[in-house]
Amino acid sequence: MPVTRSLSVSPALPIGLFDSGIGGLTVLRAISHRLPQEKLLYLGDTARLPYGTKSRDTIIRYTLKAAQKLVDEGIKMLVIACNTATSAALPTLREHFFPLPVLGVVEPGAQAAVAATRNRCIAVIATEATITDGAYQQAITRLCPQATVLGRACSLFVPMAEEGWIDGPLAEGAAHRYLDDIFTPAVTAPRPDTLVLGCTHFPLFKKVLQRVIGPQVHIVDSAETTALAVDGELQRLNLLRPADAAEEPAPRFMTTDNQQRFVRTASLFLGRTLHHGEVELVNL
Ligand code: DGL
Numbered sequence: 001m002p003v004t005r006s007l008s009v010s011p012a013l014p015i016g017l018f019d020s021g022i023g024g025l026t027v028l029r030a031i032s033h034r035l036p037q038e039k040l041l042y043l044g045d046t047a048r049l050p051y052g053t054k055s056r057d058t059i060i061r062y063t064l065k066a067a068q069k070l071v072d073e074g075i076k077m078l079v080i081a082c083n084t085a086t087s088a089a090l091p092t093l094r095e096h097f098f099p100l101p102v103l104g105v106v107e108p109g110a111q112a113a114v115a116a117t118r119n120r121c122i123a124v125i126a127t128e129a130t131i132t133d134g135a136y137q138q139a140i141t142r143l144c145p146q147a148t149v150l151g152r153a154c155s156l157f158v159p160m161a162e163e164g165w166i167d168g169p170l171a172e173g174a175a176h177r178y179l180d181d182i183f184t185p186a187v188t189a190p191r192p193d194t195l196v197l198g199c200t201h202f203p204l205f206k207k208v209l210q211r212v213i214g215p216q217v218h219i220v221d222s223a224e225t226t227a228l229a230v231d232g233e234l235q236r237l238n239l240l241r242p243a244d245a246a247e248e249p250a251p252r253f254m255t256t257d258n259q260q261r262f263v264r265t266a267s268l269f270l271g272r273t274l275h276h277g278e279v280e281l282v283n284l
């Protein structure tokens with residue numbers, strides 16, 4: 001018999017966002033641009049990062065714990081701002097927290113890629129877990145069965161982003177090593193016209209990547225399309241915080257380890273300086 005619990009949350013509650021680290025801040029930024037009146041509560045599980053090299057069972061276990069923390073704080077929607085956690089744990093989270101709306105980043109990324117491609121040849125870069133899971137490959141071919149999807153695990157970009165090494169010879173060398181054989185193939189092989197950044201840490205490398213793969217390749221970052229999906233879902237559920245609410249609230253940040261480091265690197269993702277007092281240390 002289907003479970004029919006009704007959702008009773010107030011539009012005044014925050015949207016909860018989760019990532020294994022600070023990559024999900026690219027999604028937070030896009031949501032706060034699109035929906036400035038919304039309260040945002042962010043949790044980065046920096047103590048357990050990286051998730052992308054762990055097994056599916058471990059990723060599910062970690063993600064459930066982190067999501068529970070956000071739910072306990074009181075949220076009206078959960079956004080899994082991490083491709084790795086979305087790929088492994090989205091169905092489990094939806095079931096576990098039903099009827100709370102739970103959104104991931106893979107489907108919006110796949111939609112944006114299918115909308116952008118002209119030759120239906122799409123490359124996806126992500127963590128090892130996301131690529132092995134095949135979540136993007138499946139989401140894209142569900143939307144466009146004729147698509148060719150080339151996946152490439154680029155695990156090294158995660159610690160490099162957390163370190164702030166997003167440009168210069170190291171970043172460029174890594175990008176060449178990961179992508180040259182996809183984007184400079186023999187003339188008979190299809191060359192992707194679209195590259196999906198299938199990890200929320202990767203938008204920081206956009207400039208380098210564009211240089212390495214060439215200006216004609218369209219780069220898709222799922223942050224914008226996820227913000228659009230969040231907006232649509234809040235409207236559908238009648239959960240938008242009124243735009244005339246008095247103030248534009250500042251987001252709240254929680255991390256599971258090393259606030260100083262979070263503050264330092266988060267500023268890169270947010271495009272503004274974050275202060276120590278804005279970040280709370282939590283234990284899961
Ligand atoms: N930001 C995460 C993602 O989007 C990956 C980082 C990690 O490996 O923990 O996949």
